[in-house]
Every structure is written in structure tokens, then in C-alpha cells.
Amino acid sequence: MELVEVSDADDPRLADYTRLRDVELRKSLEAEHGLFIAEGEKVIRRAVGAGYPVRSVLLTRKWLASLRDLPGDVTAYVVSDEVMRNVAGFHVHRGALASMARLPLPSVADLLAGPGVRRATGEEEALLGHGDVERGGRHPRRILVLEDLVDHGNVGAIFRCAAALGIDGIVLSPRCADPLYRRAVKVSMGAVFAIPYARMADWYAGLEEVREAGYRLLALTPDQNATPIDTVKTGERVALLLGAEGDGLSSRWLDEADESVCIPMSPTAMAAGVDSLNVVAAAAIACHGLMRPSR
Amino acid sequence: MELVEVSDADDPRLADYTRLRDVELRKSLEAEHGLFIAEGEKVIRRAVGAGYPVRSVLLTRKWLASLRDLPGDVTAYVVSDEVMRNVAGFHVHRGALASMARLPLPSVADLLAGPGVRRATGEEEALLGHGDVERGGRHPRRILVLEDLVDHGNVGAIFRCAAALGIDGIVLSPRCADPLYRRAVKVSMGAVFAIPYARMADWYAGLEEVREAGYRLLALTPDQNATPIDTVKTGERVALLLGAEGDGLSSRWLDEADESVCIPMSPTAMAAGVDSLNVVAAAAIACHGLMRPSR
Known part of the structure; x- marks a missing residue:
């Protein structure tokens, strides 16, 4: 030094x-x-x-x-x-x-393909009968997709939760706050370095790319008519969509999701106007719900 | 006006x-x-x-x-x-x-007795055969006990989670930050008005008073050898103990608790040094765990 x-x-x-x-x-x-x-x-x-x-x-x-x-x-x-x-x-x-x-971010496609997969060469493909070569890594099974979160502290806190609970990767919408901004790094306690992430190039078509990579899209909403997070069937690959502070998910993303999921809340509290959780608390509960043994 | x-x-x-x-x-x-x-x-x-x-x-x-x-x-x-x-x-x-x-806070005893209970008069006691008169309220079944949280934002956020998820009341240790301080009120979005709370007069003897009121004391800890929060048997009345930012629960309170409970974390993340959740995320997951249907 x-x-x-x-x-x-x-x-x-x-x-x-x-x-x-x-x-x-x-x-x-x-x-x-x-x-x-x-x-x-x-x-x-x-x-x-x-x-x-x-x-x-x-x-x-x-x-x-x-x-x-x-x-x-x-x-x-x-x-x-x-x-x-x-x-x-x-x-x-x-x-x-x-x-x-900074290091170059992976593309969404690369992130979702996982750390251990690359495109086969022509020779390999002829040999294997398919175009992917596994390099000993694993596919990300549980991921988050964050839509337009603007608060760096919230982004950092969600990365910390996601990493601690074992989420495999995070996809950011184009306008989502930067996880490497100082406050996000600080609040995450460095968890932004521990979990791979990528940023969509295009908000409009971005979600379809995630679905096409084999993920079931679950939209987290405060709507109490949605499926409770602890009873949702998650399947092999799941992407949990989290919306912005205040406004929540856009109607486009809500519509595009395969299923809406919610965190059950107290009817008494809702009647008294305490009708939502902050996005970090909601993300924590939802990540925990996703990571429980497969159903 | x-x-x-x-x-x-x-x-x-x-x-x-x-x-x-x-x-x-x-x-x-x-x-x-x-x-x-x-x-x-x-x-x-x-x-x-x-x-x-x-x-x-x-x-x-x-x-x-x-x-x-x-x-x-x-x-x-x-x-x-x-x-x-x-x-x-x-x-x-x-x-x-x-x-x-401000309004006078209830004593811990009054909070735990619930909104609908008062001491019977002599005449009533003779009639009923016991000393309590129910006034149509209900006993708080699920409560939080916060030990020495110093950050007003965290206290406000925990009140918001607790209220939204249906926790019935909160007991504060003597040194815990004030829920009516401006930042706590703001972060809670007013949930500090929606959930009854009381402050212990005495840290040393305070937890025993909660137990004597019939609560099973669950200490939330990052220790992964503790009982996972989703499998803990909660029983009729449960008090979840949450410790301060950074230090967690004091060894006295950990020892006094009936059982230690934890939120399962990713072994990979722990190996990478992401070894804890922030107290609000942990509280959110634990409250959600407590409020699921009785086991």
C-alpha cells in the first residue's frame, strides 16, 4: 500500500x-x-x-x-x-x-443462464445434441425482479435480505436505483457484492425474457384476494416481482405475471388504515416464503 | 379551526x-x-x-x-x-x-390484561367466583417485546409491520426508543397509534412479568441452531423478543426465554459474510411466522 x-x-x-x-x-x-x-x-x-x-x-x-x-x-x-x-x-x-x-454487468440472459453455462461450440453441440455446456454451476432457481425502486436504501436492504435468505439473483428494471450507489452498498452491508444481478435493457419486453428463460412470474401485491405467499405453488424456477415504493407494480407487469401473490394482513389493521407493509418488510417475508422447502 | x-x-x-x-x-x-x-x-x-x-x-x-x-x-x-x-x-x-x-401509557400489566378486563368489585367477585370482569375485549395473544432498540426509524417500521400483520401489542424495554418520536411516527405511517404498547419500568424483572401473565417467551436470534420460526409451536399466548440493532438480545433475556427461534438463512450467504438480516426484516418475517394459523 x-x-x-x-x-x-x-x-x-x-x-x-x-x-x-x-x-x-x-x-x-x-x-x-x-x-x-x-x-x-x-x-x-x-x-x-x-x-x-x-x-x-x-x-x-x-x-x-x-x-x-x-x-x-x-x-x-x-x-x-x-x-x-x-x-x-x-x-x-x-x-x-x-x-x-465497476465490473461489466452480465446481461439478463447470462444471469438467468447461471454461472456455469455457456453456449456450446459447433463441435460440442454435435456431440451433445444440444447447445448448452454446463460448467459445474447451477441455474438460479429463485430470483427477484425489482421494478423502478427509487430509494437506494430500500434497494440495499432488499439485496441484504435476498442474499441472506438464499435468493440466487436479482433483475432490475431499467429505472431501478443503482445497487452500487454508496447508500445502497452501505445499507446492504456489502450484500450487493454477494448476489449476482443484471439490468433489463427494456422495461416493455424485459419481463417476457424472464418468462422465456423458464421462470414462473409471481407478482407481489397488497391485494388480499391474491394467493397467500405461503400457499403458492412455486415450481422449479420462480421470479418474484416487487414494485416501487408507494405505487407498487405497474399494471403491465401485474397483467404479465403468471400469478399474483400477497402477504396476509390483519383485517383490523386494514380497517384502521394500516393497509400495507413497506417494500423491504414485504420483500423479506416474500423471500422467506419462496425459500421454504419446495411444494 | x-x-x-x-x-x-x-x-x-x-x-x-x-x-x-x-x-x-x-x-x-x-x-x-x-x-x-x-x-x-x-x-x-x-x-x-x-x-x-x-x-x-x-x-x-x-x-x-x-x-x-x-x-x-x-x-x-x-x-x-x-x-x-x-x-x-x-x-x-x-x-x-x-x-x-400524549396520553398516559398503560402499565405492562394492564396492556397484557387486554382492553376488556378490569378487577371485579367485591360484590361482583362474590357473584362470579373470580376476580376479573371481562368487558367484551380480548386478551392479546401475540405480542412483541423490544429490548433497547435505539433507532427511531426501526421502532416505527416494526410497529408498522406488527400492526399490519395483526400483532396485538408491544412491550418496550426501559431504554427502547420512543415510538412517538417524530421519525418513528413518520416511518410507522401512524401505525404507532394503531397498536397498544407499554413500557417496562424495570429491565431486570420485566420479562418475568410477561411470562407470569401467561406468555411463552420466544427469543429471536441469528443462531441457526435455534428452532426455525415456521416450525415453532406457539401455543395460546406468545411473546416474541427482539434485540437491539447490532448486539441483538442481551444474554439475560436469551437465558430467560422459553425457547430460541431463528430465521433460516442461506449457508452460502453466511459463508460469504452475509450472516444476518436487519432487525426490521427479521421482525417482519418473525411476525408473519407467528401469525400463521395456530399449530
Whole structure:
């Protein structure tokens, strides 16, 4: 690790870390330079462990020891608390940030094909009688499809739930919030690195592609006439569709789904106006429901 | 509704609304004056509907029409956006705040006895042969007990889940965050008014009081050797114990519980370091598990 002391918050070498709370600025900066920010020792280590290359580290002297052994040829900018605050735009609680390089996302088709499948060569196909070669991986059986969630915290929390409960992959609609945005990474505790995901190119046709890959599409809705999540027959491959905060799933996606499912709620609470769960709580219950032994 | 235009953020009549983001100031102000703040039309109406008296309303002219019909003799202070921001300390998104009077909390014993039970008079006792008179209510069968949760957003989110899923009541440890603090009220969407709760006077002896009221104590833990939540035998009355963010339940409460229960997690995720759910996701899954048909 190469240590570089920096005393000026405007030093161009710190440009990756500028104004972390400015969502619009960050979006353009991160898209243009293909980077994202990991915060705190634990999350930085998880990002490194997941194979993301480190562009640089920014930390105060106090946190140096905790990251000194990061593998590879890493440049660490060492700054005072004040410079750290001035660069980031707030007090960084766990005094260490890393700028990481993004990796190319898989296409939805590649994600759904699983880690261990590739297209056979002509010779292999002639031999096997089909066009896929298994490379020892497994197909994702249970996936989530998130439609237009706008809150980075919610996206991070859903990734954390999904990873912890054993969901195999996540497909995002084109407008869904970025799982590698700082707050999503932080709330997920690094689970965004632990679960493979892809982003649809096209909202309109995207869901059909998931179905054609062999998934039964279950739309989660607050409608209490839908099938209760614990009684739904899930079959071999299932995609659970989760809608945006507030509005829920679009009518197009609701219509396209094979079945609507719901989480049973208290009639008393509904009468009193407590008529929905927040999307993270709903996702947690639904993921748990999906992951119970097959029926 | 009496309308009073106020043009000065330092006007003493607005004292209830001062610096809403200053947790320490608000704690002392709210404790001393027995008030709490509801934010936005929907939540204000739910607080009024739940029987909390309105001390006053503070709103910008734009939001006047939405609350004009509040019942009772309410004073509304009408201010500019700028005064609103200066009083509250931030931009109030849903332009209306209400200062509400707190009501006395029931004791834990009263909460667990349910809304419809009182001590019989001597004459009644002689007649009935026992000392309780049912007044048509029901005993709370499923309750949560929260130990030292410090985050107001988490407390609000757990109240929302609990209410929506049909939990009958919540007991708080002495140090647990206040459900009527503004952020808790907001995150709960007003569910803190829909579910009865009480606060233990004593952490040390408090859990024993719950058990003596006839509840089986289930401690929720990440320990995967505990009983999976969906297979636990719940019996007639169950109290689910939820521990603080980060640390979880204290060893005293874990020891005191009748049984430890867990949410099954993915072994792959645990191996990758994604080894827990956040407390709201865990609470949501556990409440859902408790509320399924009795086993």
C-alpha cells in the first residue's frame, strides 16, 4: 500500500470522493468514470473479496492500520478528519472510503443462464445434441425482479435480505436505483457484492425474457384476494416481482405475471388504515416464503 | 379551526415545533410538556382518530385546505415556507405539522390484561367466583417485546409491520426508543397509534412479568441452531423478543426465554459474510411466522 498525505480537499487526486451526498453529481461521476464508493473496513474488504479492483483508498490516520494489509498495489490518500469531511460533504463515521472500479454487468440472459453455462461450440453441440455446456454451476432457481425502486436504501436492504435468505439473483428494471450507489452498498452491508444481478435493457419486453428463460412470474401485491405467499405453488424456477415504493407494480407487469401473490394482513389493521407493509418488510417475508422447502 | 398568522420563527407560540431534528432537545421538550409531533395530513388524522388531543397545528397556506375540517377547537398557526423551515430546522415535505398531547401509557400489566378486563368489585367477585370482569375485549395473544432498540426509524417500521400483520401489542424495554418520536411516527405511517404498547419500568424483572401473565417467551436470534420460526409451536399466548440493532438480545433475556427461534438463512450467504438480516426484516418475517394459523 502506497501512502500519500493530502492536505487540500480540492486536490484533484481526491476527485473520486467529491460530495458523496450529491446524488446527481455522483450519478454522472460514477457513470462516466465507472466507479463506486465503498465505506468502512468491512464493506471495502467485501468489495475486494468479490473481485472489484481498488482505484484508491481515502482514510484518516486512525483507520490506516485496519486496511494496511489490503492486497494488491493500492494507493491510500491519508487526510485529516477535516479534509475528509470537506471532501465527502459530511462526517464519515467509519473513517475509510474506497473508490472501486465497476465490473461489466452480465446481461439478463447470462444471469438467468447461471454461472456455469455457456453456449456450446459447433463441435460440442454435435456431440451433445444440444447447445448448452454446463460448467459445474447451477441455474438460479429463485430470483427477484425489482421494478423502478427509487430509494437506494430500500434497494440495499432488499439485496441484504435476498442474499441472506438464499435468493440466487436479482433483475432490475431499467429505472431501478443503482445497487452500487454508496447508500445502497452501505445499507446492504456489502450484500450487493454477494448476489449476482443484471439490468433489463427494456422495461416493455424485459419481463417476457424472464418468462422465456423458464421462470414462473409471481407478482407481489397488497391485494388480499391474491394467493397467500405461503400457499403458492412455486415450481422449479420462480421470479418474484416487487414494485416501487408507494405505487407498487405497474399494471403491465401485474397483467404479465403468471400469478399474483400477497402477504396476509390483519383485517383490523386494514380497517384502521394500516393497509400495507413497506417494500423491504414485504420483500423479506416474500423471500422467506419462496425459500421454504419446495411444494 | 382558528387561524393565526405568524411571521416570526421565534414566536413563542411555535415553541412546540422548535428544531425537530435536535434529538436531545426534542426529548426534553416532549417529556416536559407531554407532547409529540405528527407530520403530514394522513398521520395527523390518524393521531386525531386514535384519540390524541391536538395542542395546535403548524402549516403553510398551501396545506390549509387539507386539514381545515379537523374536529374540535384547533388553533392553526399559518406560516410561510421560510418560517416553517426555520422553526423545524429543515424543509417539511408535507407542509403540515401537529403538536399532539400524549396520553398516559398503560402499565405492562394492564396492556397484557387486554382492553376488556378490569378487577371485579367485591360484590361482583362474590357473584362470579373470580376476580376479573371481562368487558367484551380480548386478551392479546401475540405480542412483541423490544429490548433497547435505539433507532427511531426501526421502532416505527416494526410497529408498522406488527400492526399490519395483526400483532396485538408491544412491550418496550426501559431504554427502547420512543415510538412517538417524530421519525418513528413518520416511518410507522401512524401505525404507532394503531397498536397498544407499554413500557417496562424495570429491565431486570420485566420479562418475568410477561411470562407470569401467561406468555411463552420466544427469543429471536441469528443462531441457526435455534428452532426455525415456521416450525415453532406457539401455543395460546406468545411473546416474541427482539434485540437491539447490532448486539441483538442481551444474554439475560436469551437465558430467560422459553425457547430460541431463528430465521433460516442461506449457508452460502453466511459463508460469504452475509450472516444476518436487519432487525426490521427479521421482525417482519418473525411476525408473519407467528401469525400463521395456530399449530
